[in-house]
Amino acid sequence: MKLVTYRAAAAAEGRLGVVWGGLVIDVERLGDVVGEEFPTSMLDLIDQGPDALAALARAIADTDGKRPTGIAVPVENVKMLAPIPRPRKNIFGIGLNYVEHVAESARSLDTSKELPDKPVVFSKPPTAVIADGEPIQHNAAMTQQLDWEVELAVIIGKRATRIGKEDAMSHVFGYSVINDVSARDNRRAGQWIFSKGQDSYAPFGPAIVTADEIIDPHNLVLWLKKNGEEKQRSNTKFLLFDIPTLIADLSSGMTLEPGDIIATGTPSGVGAGRDPQEFMWPGDVVECGVDGIGVLRNPVVKIGD
Structure with missing residues (x-):
C-alpha cells in the first residue's frame, strides 16, 4: 500500500490517504463509508499496527468501483505533504x-x-x-x-x-x-x-x-x-x-x-x-x-x- 499525507486545497489540513489507481483515497472518509473509525494521520495508522492496515486494505477492496463521490481525488489535484509531516523525534x-x-x-x-x-x-x-x-x-x-x-x-x-x-x-x-x-x-x-x-x-x-x-x-x-x-x-x-x-x-x-x-x-x-x-x-x-x-x-x- 502506498500511503501519503496530502491536502486538496491550499488552506486545508493534511489528511491521510492511499494512492490507488491514479487516485488518492481519503482514509477517514473511506472509514465513514464502511462504518469503520480509521486513523486520521500517518502516525496514528502506524501506532495502530497491522490490524489497522489490514482493515484499510479490506475497505479499499470492498468499495472498489462503488466509492461515493468525494472519497477519492486524482493524484494530480492534490498537494503531497511529507508522509510524516512532523516526526516525533529526530x-x-x-x-x-x-x-x-x-x-x-x-x-x-x-x-x-x-x-x-x-x-x-x-x-x-x-x-x-x-x-x-x-x-x-x-x-x-x-x-x-x-x-x-x-x-x-x-x-x-x-x-x-x-x-x-x-x-x-x-x-x-x-x-x-x-x-x-x-x-x-x-x-x-x-x-x-x-x-x-x-x-x-x-x-x-x-x-x-x-x-x-x-x-x-x-x-x-x-x-x-x-x-x-x-x-x-x-x-x-x-x-x-x-x-x-x-x-x-x-x-x-x-x-x-x-x-x-x-x-x-x-x-x-x-x-x-x-x-x-x-x-x-x-x-x-x-x-x-x-x-x-x-x-x-x-x-x-x-x-x-
Missing part, C-alpha cells in the same frame, strides 16, 4: 554506509579511509523535514557547500529495544525516500548535526510504501539528478550495514518507536566527492528516486541577504 541518519562513499568522503571530507566497523550514527531534527516540491533553503551566509544525498528511508512500525538482527525486519512499517541535505562547511569538530540538521535539510516522501509491497529492500535502485543530470545511481544491495544490522545496532542502546525514521546512507556521487567539487545553488532542482517507492523533487531557493 531522524536517525547513517553515515558512510556505502563502500564507494567511504572512499570519496576520505578523499574530500577528511573522514577515515577505513570501513567503519559499526554504523556511523547522527541525527536530523523534525524541523528539518520538508515535503516533495518544497524548497531547500540556501543561505549563502551559512554555507557555500550545500550538498545532496539520496537515501532509502526505513520507517519503524513496532517498538524495538535490544532487537536481534533475526527479528529486526518484523519491526519495519515501510519505506520512503529522503534527501540527506548537508552543508559540508558546517561540520563542527567532527560533529554532523548542524551540517545536516538545519531547516529544510530533510526532504522526505512523497509516500511511504508498506513493507509487504517491497519484495527485497536490499535490491532497490536509488538515484539522484540535479537539473536533469544524473549525479548518483546505485543499489541498496551495496549497503555496508544492512537494515537488520542498523535496527539491531540502534536498538541496542536507544529504543526505536513506531514512526521513527532511519535514513540508511547514501552511495557515491555526492557533490563534495566530485572532481571538481559541485554543490547546490539557488535555482537548482534536485530529484531523488528509489525504484518502487517514488520520486522526491525539490527546488533550491535563496534565503537571507
